[in-house]
Amino acid sequence: MRLEFTKMHGLGNDFVVIDLVTQRVRLEAPQIRQIADRHFGVGFDQLLIVEPPTRPDVDFKYRIFNADGSEVQQCGNGARCFARFVRERRLTRKNKLVVETASGIIELFVNANGWVRVNMGAPRLEPAEIPFKADLHCQTYDIEVGGRTLEIGAVSMGNPHAVLLVDNVETAPVETVGPLLESHPRFPERVNVGFMQVVDRQNINLRVYERGAGETLACGTGACAAVVSGILRGLLDERVRVKLPGGELDIRWQGQGEPVWMTGPTARVFDGVLRLYEWR
Numbered sequence: 001m002r003l004e005f006t007k008m009h010g011l012g013n014d015f016v017v018i019d020l021v022t023q024r025v026r027l028e029a030p031q032i033r034q035i036a037d038r039h040f041g042v043g044f045d046q047l048l049i050v051e052p053p054t055r056p057d058v059d060f061k062y063r064i065f066n067a068d069g070s071e072v073q074q075c076g077n078g079a080r081c082f083a084r085f086v087r088e089r090r091l092t093r094k095n096k097l098v099v100e101t102a103s104g105i106i107e108l109f110v111n112a113n114g115w116v117r118v119n120m121g122a123p124r125l126e127p128a129e130i131p132f133k134a135d136l137h138c139q140t141y142d143i144e145v146g147g148r149t150l151e152i153g154a155v156s157m158g159n160p161h162a163v164l165l166v167d168n169v170e171t172a173p174v175e176t177v178g179p180l181l182e183s184h185p186r187f188p189e190r191v192n193v194g195f196m197q198v199v200d201r202q203n204i205n206l207r208v209y210e211r212g213a214g215e216t217l218a219c220g221t222g223a224c225a226a227v228v229s230g231i232l233r234g235l236l237d238e239r240v241r242v243k244l245p246g247g248e249l250d251i252r253w254q255g256q257g258e259p260v261w262m263t264g265p266t267a268r269v270f271d272g273v274l275r276l277y278e279w280r
């Protein structure tokens, strides 16, 4: 079976993007993991699938799978690449796209300079919506991790995020605390873990240990969640430049009930053809 794909990235958070509007294939988790493998496959942090809309008021359906094969609700960097992909694949000529994801509708706006601005929707803060086991919603929560009590913010951008404050992202315990928190029992669907260094009220440095992918060079929903948590803690203004290892994102949030806006670049690396032969 022959499958065309495009390799893209958003600030080094890399994707295989597949058009299932004009192609037909059924990919199961083992095959997704194989394609994700950076030795036995193509290699990606997430697989992005473009499907036809299921509603008349939507342009496309957008599905996301992590490298471990798990399907997830949202991917911010992927949304920007999605917008560029569907236009360059000539599936649409629109500059404004309304896209259906597993966590709701997002709106994508392609700017004249090629950057993409995304309405990521309003953050969800109630523990049950994240989901996170806590009796009530708080700005921060104490959580036992590896024998230590850590203070986290908990935010959903459609996908779950824990946000920790650190003095310096360079020395943050990403490799140790990241995996422990990712699979912490208080996060029944696991969680993405952000390590945020507040530089000033308009600038943060951020590293993210992603659920189902490990540390990535950038995480769009993680940047959104970090800014929301920082604003709720009274540390940030409503417009923040987020510096990640792979580059910078512009994140804006005007407060409770308002959407989070993310603006950033995309990159198209190569087009390829997958022939699904033998799998490990």
Ligand SMILES: N[C@H](CCC[C@H](N)C(=O)O)C(=O)O
Residues within 6 Å of the ligand: 013, 045, 046, 064, 066, 072, 073, 074, 075, 076, 077, 078, 159, 160, 192, 210, 211, 212, 213, 216, 218, 219, 220, 221, 222
């Ligand atoms: N690992 C995430 C999905 C990808 C998010 C990230 N790549 C982004 O840009 O938002 C999760 O399991 O919820």
